[in-house]
Amino acid sequence: MSRDPQSDTWDKVWESRKGDSTEMAMLHDRMMAVLTDVVDVKGKAALEVGAGRGADSAHLSRLGATVTVLDFSSESCKQMRKTAEQLGVDLNVVEGDATAMPFPAGSFDIVFHQGFLEHFEDPAAILSEQYRVLRPGGYLLIDVPQKYTLYTLRKKIAIMRKTWFGGWETQFSIGQLEKLVSSCNFKVIRSYGWGFTGSFVFLRRPGIRRMWIRVAQGLRSVRGAGGRSEATDEAAPITGTMGQKRYALWLVDNVGVLAQKK
Numbered sequence: 001m002s003r004d005p006q007s008d009t010w011d012k013v014w015e016s017r018k019g020d021s022t023e024m025a026m027l028h029d030r031m032m033a034v035l036t037d038v039v040d041v042k043g044k045a046a047l048e049v050g051a052g053r054g055a056d057s058a059h060l061s062r063l064g065a066t067v068t069v070l071d072f073s074s075e076s077c078k079q080m081r082k083t084a085e086q087l088g089v090d091l092n093v094v095e096g097d098a099t100a101m102p103f104p105a106g107s108f109d110i111v112f113h114q115g116f117l118e119h120f121e122d123p124a125a126i127l128s129e130q131y132r133v134l135r136p137g138g139y140l141l142i143d144v145p146q147k148y149t150l151y152t153l154r155k156k157i158a159i160m161r162k163t164w165f166g167g168w169e170t171q172f173s174i175g176q177l178e179k180l181v182s183s184c185n186f187k188v189i190r191s192y193g194w195g196f197t198g199s200f201v202f203l204r205r206p207g208i209r210r211m212w213i214r215v216a217q218g219l220r221s222v223r224g225a226g227g228r229s230e231a232t233d234e235a236a237p238i239t240g241t242m243g244q245k246r247y248a249l250w251l252v253d254n255v256g257v258l259a260q261k262k
Contacts, residue, residue: 027055028114030194031143034258035112038190039139041065044109047133049098049126050116054080054091061089065110068092070101098126103133112141114256118170127184134261140186143256146193147173151253174249177257186259195253 035041042064048057051069053076061067061084069080069091077095084091096102098116111130117123130140145151152171158164172180178188249255 027059028143030192031112031114031141031256032056032059034190034192034256035110035139035141036063038258039110041110045107046110046112047103047108049101049111049113049130050119051080051113052076052115054083054093056112056114057091058083058087058089060110061091062087066090066092068094068103068108070094070096070098072097099129101129101133105132106135107133108138109135110139110141112139112143114143115145117142118144118172119166119168121168121170123180124184127181127186131184131186131261136261138261140181140259140261141256142177142181142259143254144177145169145171146249146252146255147171147176148250149253172255174255174257177255181257181259185262187262188257188259190258191249191255192257193249193252193255 041060044065046057046060046065046067048054048067048069049071051057051071054069057067057069057080067090071077071080072095074095077093080091080093084093094102111134117126120126127140134140145155149171155164155169155171159168174191174193178191181188
């Protein structure tokens with residue numbers, strides 16, 4: 001039996017989250033900052049694959065990109081249309097298969113996804129299909145769970161017990177992710193990481209977390225492991241002191257790369 005995601009599984013996931021308006025509005029701001037640090041998205045054709053609620057795509061639409069969102073879950077597509085309506089943006093919502101996308105070769109300037117690639121047993125095949133739909137010189141932005149975290153341990157236990165919400169999921173070290181992307185004929189131009197609550201469990205204690213966030217907000221901006229962004233979360237003090245240090249990417253919850261089609 002394939003470990004790849006099934007549409008009915010994700011229909012149930014998105015159906016269960018239908019009333020969660022906070023998630024609908026959630027923006028992965030550090031990921032978006034990495035992209036907009038390098039790419040002027042205005043006028044660009046962008047594609048988000050496995051877009052979920054579509055909040056990141058809505059952000060790019062506001063910045064002037066022409067955005068298509070693709071997901072094979074019909075429930076996800078319904079909720080993306082709702083996101084677009086409520087946020088007042090234009091999103092071209094397409095229900096389709098990420099392994100064989102319904103777009104001609106060279107259709108997009110930007111392809112991106114967050115929390116998507118880890119659900120596939122053969123991620124190289126997914127990236128090859130994304131390479132196909134990118135224009136020469138186009139950009140690929142990927143964001144995935146980092147390997148060495150307590151989240152990974154909890155996930156592996158849940159998978160063994162067959163209680164993990166997605167059925168199966170993997171994870172990547174930053175080195176593994178860079179190697180994978182490079183093997184698919186992309187040139188990695190920036191690597192980054194964000195989030196520490198999975199690695200630093202003490203931040204889940206409300207009092208400590210509030211104090212930590214006050215420190216973060218005192219830093220008006222930080223340079224983390226991937227470009228300048230506002231200090232909006234509990235990771236900011238650590239990323240601010242680590243700066244561009246490579247070891248930061250083995251401590252964060254999520255890692256990502258921005259790459260360019262050769």
